[in-house]
Amino acid sequence: MKIVEACFTFAIMLSDILHAQQVLLLFKKRGVQHIVISPGSRNAPLTISFTNDSYFKCYSIVDERCASHFAMGIAQQLKQPVAVICTSGSALLNYYPAVTEAFYSEIPLIVLSADRPPHKIDIGDGQTIRQQHVYANHILYDTHLEMINSLDDQEAMATNERLINKAINVAITNHGPVHINIPFEEPLYNTVNNPQVDPKVVDPIIETNASIPSLFIDRWEKANRKLVILSTLNPDVFTQDQLNLLTSDPTVLVMSEVSSNIRHEKIIWGGIDT
Structure with a gap:
């Protein structure tokens, strides 16, 4: 006991x-x-x-x-x-x-x-x-x-x-x-044996309606040649479907830094260093 x-x-x-x-x-x-x-x-x-x-x-x-x-x-x-x-x-x-x-x-x-x-x-x-x-x-x-x-x-x-x-x-x-x-x-x-204080939580103010600026969307859609460089990212940032969609666009060239953690067969450069 x-x-x-x-x-x-x-x-x-x-x-x-x-x-x-x-x-x-x-x-x-x-x-x-x-x-x-x-x-x-x-x-x-x-x-x-x-x-x-x-x-x-x-x-x-x-x-x-x-x-x-x-x-x-x-x-x-x-x-x-x-x-x-x-x-x-x-x-x-x-x-x-x-x-x-x-x-x-x-x-x-x-x-x-x-x-x-x-x-x-x-x-x-x-x-x-x-x-x-x-x-x-x-x-x-x-x-x-x-x-x-x-x-x-x-x-x-x-x-x-x-x-x-x-x-x-x-x-x-x-x-x-x-x-x-x-x-x-x-x-x-x-x-x-027991706390003597009871601090209060102050939650962060998080913007929940974030969206892609319309100016970027307009320029992206009008551009005939686009270069996308993938820098340091977590492996699960993109799904394979998203990568397939991006790399299948004939107007887009996708390049990947050595630290990007993103791998795909259609990414042209698998190991650049900017």
């Missing part, structure tokens, strides 16, 4: 840090289920919370470059946001190659980086760098959460809700990487 009770307690254990709970609960409510975790101490509030909630599928990968590319690969295949978590300091710089690839390949990768509190930046504290906006040139959205020390801090809680929701929404609707930087103060390993 004691063993069963201990396992049950462990299964619902999460960090007592309130903004870590906000991240966990919003990711759960928004269906971000796959979490890749790099080693470290500063990210312990996130690691404890995610790994002890059976909803999440967590993967522990020691090498940070491998972890970020692994997370990106899952996101690419599932076409869903996947999170990768690291500790503070130079750890998140090891994610940069994957972030860059996700940026150009339109893959919804979410970086969760643990950070020191603001007052410990630039004073020589160990494992501390300027983490805010570190991916500025290759990120769709990045943000820095507020530290919440009490349930009375309603303003900071509301700010974090908005920022976390926005990051997830951007990753989903704009198809690319986002970065959430999260400061944590010690102690890092304290836990509670």
Whole structure:
């Protein structure tokens, strides 16, 4: 009986840090289920919370470059946001190659980086760098959460809700990487058995009546010679019937880049590199 009770307690254990709970609960409510975790101490509030909630599928990968590319690969295949978590300091710089690839390949990768509190930046504290906006040139959205020390801090809680929701929404609707930087103060390993917060979901506004511009249709129909170049795509973007229709048009020449993932017997060039 004691063993069963201990396992049950462990299964619902999460960090007592309130903004870590906000991240966990919003990711759960928004269906971000796959979490890749790099080693470290500063990210312990996130690691404890995610790994002890059976909803999440967590993967522990020691090498940070491998972890970020692994997370990106899952996101690419599932076409869903996947999170990768690291500790503070130079750890998140090891994610940069994957972030860059996700940026150009339109893959919804979410970086969760643990950070020191603001007052410990630039004073020589160990494992501390300027983490805010570190991916500025290759990120769709990045943000820095507020530290919440009490349930009375309603303003900071509301700010974090908005920022976390926005990051997830951007990753989903704009198809690319986002970065959430999260400061944590010690102690890092304290836990509670039930969440103390209940963050609200803010759904993205999605344009559902998107259509092909009439000007493009008019020019396409009038053109006697058309060149279509297939760049990096998922293999299931086109059905075989669609490819057959496109390649059977005598006015259309279809060329495929080496990274397009599209194969068809009537595509003239099977491996160009632009």
